[in-house]
Amino acid sequence: MSNSESDIARRAARLYYDENKTQDEIGEMLDITRWKVGRLLALAREVGIVSISITDSATPSERSSSGIIPTDRSRAQGVTDTQSLRSFLRRLPAVDAIGLEARAATLATRSIKTESKRAALDTIIRLVDLTTLEGADTPGKVKSLVAKALVPDASDPTTPRVAAVCVYPDMVAHAVAALGPNRGDGESGIAVASVATAFPSGRSTIDVKLADTRFAVDKGATEIDMVIDRGAFLSGDLETVFNQIVLVREACVRADGSHAHLKVILETGELRTYDNIKRASWLAILAGADFIKTSTGKVQPAATLPTTVLMLEVVRDWFHLTGERIGVKPAGGIRQSKDAIRYLVAVAEVAGEEWLTPHLFRFGASSLLNDVLLQRQKMTTGRYSGPDYVTVD
């Protein structure tokens, strides 16, 4: 959008919203057609010259009458209002906890050796969202995180790069600057993922969550990791959970129409039951998630293998239903190569090998990378080294 175009859009917006002129009147005043005025106003909304916010109604009854904001995905599944969302989720087959955990335990007994192990270790590195999400994060910390993401192991140039760095919104600009031309979509280059929406608790207003998201996208985040409102989900207010995802998904749209990929964090440790996790997974997908993610890493338990198996079953079922592939990101608590390999086995055997790409599977982890590097060094040299042979950050 050129400067003159944004100027004229701004003038049109003032006339329309502040002075209550009609589009016809504005067209005459600015000497353009009425249709052009309409397009300029749409543009003004899209690029954020104008932002419209709708405040939640005061009473719960008024709120529930407003209903969910249906998405293309949800409409295709017949989910057009709150009631249909509720019955859709209720109709999902239940999860048998013992059976699910037994399945995960069996997958964990796969024995991955020699070339398969080497391939697995490299795959893990390619799928890592290298993460720092601490109150004490600084631009310097983020810079060294990026350096590590670019060259995980200086002693071995064959080491692949990670998929993304994952930081807080205010650190996005520093990550983007540090990456420079190496920024990409996880495959072409390293993606910049930002948590947003009042991470990790999600306890703030939707306005703040949307502003948080837009800020991160503006600063160059290519991926947004949002949290759902677990309080609302557990109390049965599915509408709030659904609509917030829809709105954040809209806030991920950039001026050029492209959008930052949206990962929806379910915080499975707070949802407690596998049935809840299954329903939340479907809800997030219907509302527009590109990825469903287990945890913030700030709540225990974080990612577990059974939970991830369950979420992989959901994306597999979604694929067979619609032909569309949704990503899965276990995050938190995966520290060792051995564990990460088990996740790869689960991905390959439950969802399918096609999921083993940065577009469809990620590990949210910080200390995992170093363990993988140690294992990798061992496979190359035949000897185990120690923690001093990989960099601390």
Next chain:
Amino acid sequence: MSFLEYAPAPESTSILNLSPSYGLFINGEWVDGGDDSYTTISPATEKPIAEIAHASANDVDRAVAAARRAYDTVWSRMSGADRGKYLFRIARLIQERARELAVAETLDNGKPIRETRDVDVPLVAAWFFHYAGWSDKLEWAGLGANPKSLGVAGQIIPWNFPLLMLAWKVAPALAAGNTVVLKPAETTPLTALLFAEICQQAGLPAGVVNIIPGRGSVAGARLVEHPDVNKIAFTGSTAVGRQIARTIAGTDTKLTLELGGKGANIVFDDAAVDEAVEGIVRGIFFNQGHVCCAGSRLLVQENIHDEIVEKLTRRLSTLRLGDPLDKNTDIGAINSKEQLDRITALVNTGESEGAERWTLDCPVPKAGFWFRPTVFTNVATSNTIAREEIFGPVLSVLTFRTADEAITKANNTPYGLSAGIWTQNASRMLRVADELRAGVIWANTFNQFDPTSPFGGYKESGYGREGGRHGLTAYLTNGDAR
């Protein structure tokens, strides 16, 4: 290489220290067999493992005499607490030699090492630990204050779970104070012979356990008709079970039979679908379907039939068939040429009777005996494959509309060993379980075993129970006139 083509991860056989040949284990010693010997082979490679002696009728007599002597002079006089010490020692030795036993079992039987390592051998140890604890508590077995052992128990076990079936038989018999003569199956004597070594290692008094590999028609027949045997415990085919019952009829010998089955796995439309699919797989493809309690008939509610079959075949496509010693193998070898021929014949019958066949598309090793996992849909209740026990990795899928129809169809079999029910509705679960005529009913799971739980069948699946307190009472009397 695709990630799913996991690199070979074979368990090493170097842990095994096998003799080139094995005799009979009678009275605590290894003796030569009076009959000819034969070579036991690995069904996955058809390569020989060891030369095994066949027991003759005379050898059986010797073994029974040794067992009688041990019973009269040592074992029946020992305190329960002391018998328990021997059993605990055996259980610990099994745990110590677990890897070796798992490798031997996989080699001789053809079942995957994942199963012998994670299921068979741990259960064997659990069985001995459980019954070791019973040894000094027999007065709480429910047979009054002074229960008595029976004497000499003759035990004949099958080839599908060689060491586990040994444990199911030997552990309660010894705990109750009996001595045993055990005949392992012809194709799988190896782990029973290693168990004989463990008895020696544990210092078990001579003659308490005697192990005599041999032919059913010679050694098995003699053991069953032996006048000095007080109890016969048999696990195997219904045909042989019938023959044994006929032989024993009119004598004083007690009998328990654990025979065939044609288990129904019933899936209702409110089931946890993904876990039900896992349960179906575990129900019929565990141990290549060589399981008497296998869920070989899948009864699925009509309205979810297509979904279940689709999910099932997709899931089966991830099964890995091949070298049983590879730690990633899910489906091992069929135990013998004879069994493979039987499965093949029944599957051909299934096709010719009009059922629709789906078979896993996977490579099969050149040597050895293999059968790819197979699912039949459009099966009528009157089809042979819905009636006869196939004892292989072959599932027949039938449908039902109401719970009553499911119960009727599930019970409509001459067998009555096992059944599975998959529903999230607790009242339906209890009601259906109540009306099924099967000895073991699994709720939202399948093929789970535990030493505390009794196991056994209705109708042609046999009689008597093994496992738990019930299994113990099969080796005891109430101590009154016998």
